[in-house]
C-alpha cells in the first residue's frame with residue numbers, strides 16, 4: 001500500500017522558533033576578558049558562551065562544551081549542550097555534566113539560522129571593533145584561554161555563517 005503523507009503532519013512537525021539574544025560585557029577597556037551571556041526567550045542561560053566552541057559547531061549531532069562557568073573555565077561550572085542542525089534551525093537540547101556528560105538540565109531551543117548568523121556576526125563585529133581600537137588586544141572568553149582576536153578569520157569561515 002502506498003503511504004500518503006498528510007500536509008497536516010508536516011505542519012505539526014514544524015518547530016516553533018525560540019528567540020536568542022546575547023549581551024557582551026568587557027572586563028576592562030579593550031583588553032582581557034569578555035563575557036558573552038545568552039538569553040533565550042526570557043531565560044538567562046547559566047554561565048557564559050564558550051566562544052571558541054560556538055564557532056566550532058559543525059553540521060553534526062554532537063555534545064558541544066557550549067557554556068563555561070562565568071569565569072570562563074569549562075572545568076569549573078561549564079556544561080555540554082547537545083547541538084543538532086536541521087534545514088531551518090540550530091537545535092540546542094539539554095545541559096550535560098562537564099565531567100561525566102550525564103543529563104543535568106532539560107530544555108530544547110530551536111533557533112532559526114538567521115538568528116544564529118546574527119549572533120555569530122555580532123560577536124565577530126565586537127571583536128573586530130576591539131581589534132581596531134587596540135591592535136595589541138588579547139581578548140579571552142572569561143579569564144583565560146587563547147586570544148580570540150587571533151581566531152577571527154577562522155570564525156568568519158564558520159559553518160554558522162554559511163547561508164542555509
Ligand SMILES: [Zn+2]
Pocket residue numbers: 069070071072073076077
Ligand atoms: Zn568558575
